[in-house]
Amino acid sequence: MNDKEKLLSVEDLKIHFPTDEGIVKAVDGVSFDLEAGKTLGIVGESGCGKSTVGKGILNILEKPGRIVGGSIYWNSDGNKVDLAAINPNSPTMRSVRGSEIALVFQEPMTSFSPVHSVGNQIIEMIMLHKDMNKKEAKEWAMELFDMVGIPNASTRVNNYAHEFSGGLRQRAMIAMAISCEPKLLIADEPTTALDVTTQAQILDLLQELQQKHQMAMILITHNLGVVAEVCDDVSVMYLGRGAEKGPVDSIFHDSKHPYTKGLLESIPSINSAQGERLKSIVGTIPAPFNRPNGCTFHPRCPSSIKGVCDTYTPKYLPLNNEEKVSCFLHHDPEKEVV
């Protein structure tokens, strides 16, 4: 992938939360890039920094969160801007947020106000970012409802969020997110709260919209099944850092990082046999203020190299054009350690 084709390119991003107890290094060195129309999955267990990356791209971090390093290059019609370097309240950032990159959140209930109808909230959003009057905006909203598969659009636009089922609420969220025809949709656990059948419907919908509108997508999830079904590329995170990234097929069939291997072995698969013991990763995820030295995964890693992994921090380095990994099994410690 040469530079011109990249829609988004995140390099060594660091986002920290300074708190009274200390600095939470929620994101501490993550890199990936994304081509137009493609889907990148960001996976990892709870607290590894997935949502923080998503919010960081749009610089809508909760206080006291701050981007403290790295860059987020966004290719806006041939103009490359570093979203990490510009003022979060600048007109450029606002226009990127409103009409180029949209976000679908993990908790659809909190994304809509309970005192306005869902339709009005979407209409307002459309009028804010598109040159449309109220009537046109309402028509567009109804068209969007149809597009995302909400039945009876004309009555549904007047409903409040609590009158929607979980699945319909998520559809409405998606309608709002795509109302300004973004180039990139960041979907943070869009199906986690849903049943499998509804999850399948929402994933179908996202893929269909994506194909129709040539939209790129970042899918944040801890569900490896979902990643395998829809993503082109995958970035695996552990404790705020990129562990490994690569095409979906190499992640699932030729993973390089011991954490990725462990994750894949831990999941019961619908294809695996009944009654089998699962392989599991030993130990648990360390607390934010208790990060191990060296490779943060070394206390749980079955391949950890004594005197290396527990002492030096592996860099996140490319293996080839497509893959990157942060592990001494794949980099020569001699060359890296100074």
Added chain:
Amino acid sequence: MTQIDDKNNILEVKNLTKYFPIKSGFFKRLVGNVQAVDDVNFNLIEGETLGLVGESGCGKTTASRCVLRAVDPTSGEINFRTSDGNTVDMASLNSRELRPIRKEIQMIFQDPFSSLNARMTLLDIVGEPLLVNGVSNRDERLERVSELLTLVGLRPEYMQRYPHAFSGGERQRIGIARALALNPRVVVADEPVSALDVSVQAQVINLLMDLQEQLKLTYLFVAHDLSVVKQISDRVAVMYVGKMVEIASTKKIFEKPLHPYTEALLNAVPVPDPRKRKSEKKHLSGEVANPASPPSGCYFHPRCPYAQDICKTTKPTLEEVQPGRFVSCHRAKELDLTGIAK
């Protein structure tokens, strides 16, 4: 006379029904019923794991709580073979009569964060059921708690700590230790690993499987994640809007489901292998019916791709179509449904 039909069964549930009244207005008039569990039959074979699956709101929690009498059923029988060989209908017992039986059926909860009392130490949490059941000697309790903690893979030295000092997976182990305190024979686990991260989930599933072998436990395992259910269950029971729609051995139900709803569920599970992406997608449309006003006939008919006229008018009943295979569908014998390819 209460009786268990099959001597291999430890529990037989017959025509179990639980309605929750819907009241409305100033006078709280009864305006309807949520038919959370609607004439359900199933049994637990001693030593097995029965997985109970279905979408949110289909009545899994209500049905499993009825089995423990944590919820009082509206009607039906819950016949349980006690350790002394007698059979009792738990649905008909009062709370005093239930007391000795409760020891034999215990529960593990979904949420390891809210199900443990934050102000109690591990010793108190795991020791409480012992105390309540007459183990008043502190040393005796200490010894038993230490034994239980070791059993679930926690260090007995942590006995004086409070739950907040433990991770999600460790808290779930605490909940399991507590459930095992009184040597139960049946354990009802309601989504016991749903709140856990994948790496920890695997540890807890393995622990549950080991404990079952060691202690000869019978599990009723409630979950919405079919991959987890497949891993741990000998048989699987599928519910839809308060009804039991299919029961069969895990192998059979996954290889070749007989109910269209089971087929749809299996089809919707994402497979963690990009080489097995489905080229043709047959996903269910529509939404789960409202249990306060279920559709006519078969409750699944508005979403069922195979529905015919009879499905709209007549309720199917759960029938044994092959030995050990129960299904509630008018067309079960003629349909050729697809499961999960090996």
